[in-house]
Amino acid sequence: MGREQTLAHHSRPTTHDRVNMELDLKERINKVKLVIVDIDGVMTDGRIVLGDHGDELKFFDAQDGHGMVMLRRAGIRTVLLSGRKSRVNVRRAKEIQVVKLYQNAHDKLKVFEKILKKFKVGPEEVCYMADDLIDLPVLTRVGFSVTVPDAVPEVKERAHCVTERKGGRGAVRELTDLLLKTQDKWQAVTERYFR
Numbered sequence: 489m490g491r492e493q494t495l496a497h498h499s500r501p502t503t504h505d506r507v508n509m510e511l512d513l514k515e516r517i518n519k520v521k522l523v524i525v526d527i528d529g530v531m532t533d534g535r536i537v538l539g540d541h542g543d544e545l546k547f548f549d550a551q552d553g554h555g556m557v558m559l560r561r562a563g564i565r566t567v568l569l570s571g572r573k574s575r576v577n578v579r580r581a582k583e584i585q586v587v588k589l590y591q592n593a594h595d596k597l598k599v600f601e602k603i604l605k606k607f608k609v610g611p612e613e614v615c616y617m618a619d620d621l622i623d624l625p626v627l628t629r630v631g632f633s634v635t636v637p638d639a640v641p642e643v644k645e646r647a648h649c650v651t652e653r654k655g656g657r658g659a660v661r662e663l664t665d666l667l668l669k670t671q672d673k674w675q676a677v678t679e680r681y682f683r
Contacts (some may be wrong), residue, residue: 513648516632517670523559523610524626525660526618527570527577529530529665530636533656534619546576547656553584555664560585562673567603569593598627617663619643619655634663 521581528534531544539545551624554565566586573591581589593599604611612631616623618640627633628646635647636655644650651659668674 500529514670516612516648517615517654517667518630520564520615520667520671521556521605521613522565522567522607523556523615523617523663523667524567524569524603524630525556525616526571526620526623527568527574527580529619529639529655530617530625531568531580531656533654534638544574546574546580549656549658549661550659552656552660552664553580556584556586557605558668558677559664560580560587562668562671562677564667564671564673567607569618569626570600571596576658583654594622596622597629600626600629615663615667617660647679 525531528536531552532548535547536544538592546590547633559566566584568577568586568589570589570591571593577589577591582614588603590599590603600616604614610631614630615632615634616626616630617634617636619625621634621640621642623643624646627635627643632649633647634649634651635643636651636653637644638654639647639650651662653662654658665674668677
């Protein structure tokens, strides 16, 4: 099933359970039409550096950004969702050409409901990747939920998958590759690189 083996599930299932779990995950992944990604702690490593003059720095991973671009090429729409507001978020969203950026989302469930209407998708067609308690109301409603190994325990317990790579260090790319390979879109999206 492609990169799915690189995603560590939060429990230790038996071999029989693992087969059923993989089939369930494949079905969930194949339904995904929209990917929503939290920024701080997922797209970044969670650190926020504040300068004396009001400037803000965050650490993004270039491979994560390229993965988001490849999703767009494959027809899978991408949205960034953050509880904070930052000019850095706006800049990064433009660079990786996400469809929409939502900031200052203190009630992420309310924003999620707007996203479902705007993009005309059902919750089962959405993948959400996040790492903190504020994300739980959305994380528990989507068809496919993913988190990072440095997420809070309550999120790791409830997510369908936990990546091997940390937030801001390739976790998003791990997810994007999994989606593209499981949905059989990998070859079409990457063939330009193998000429």
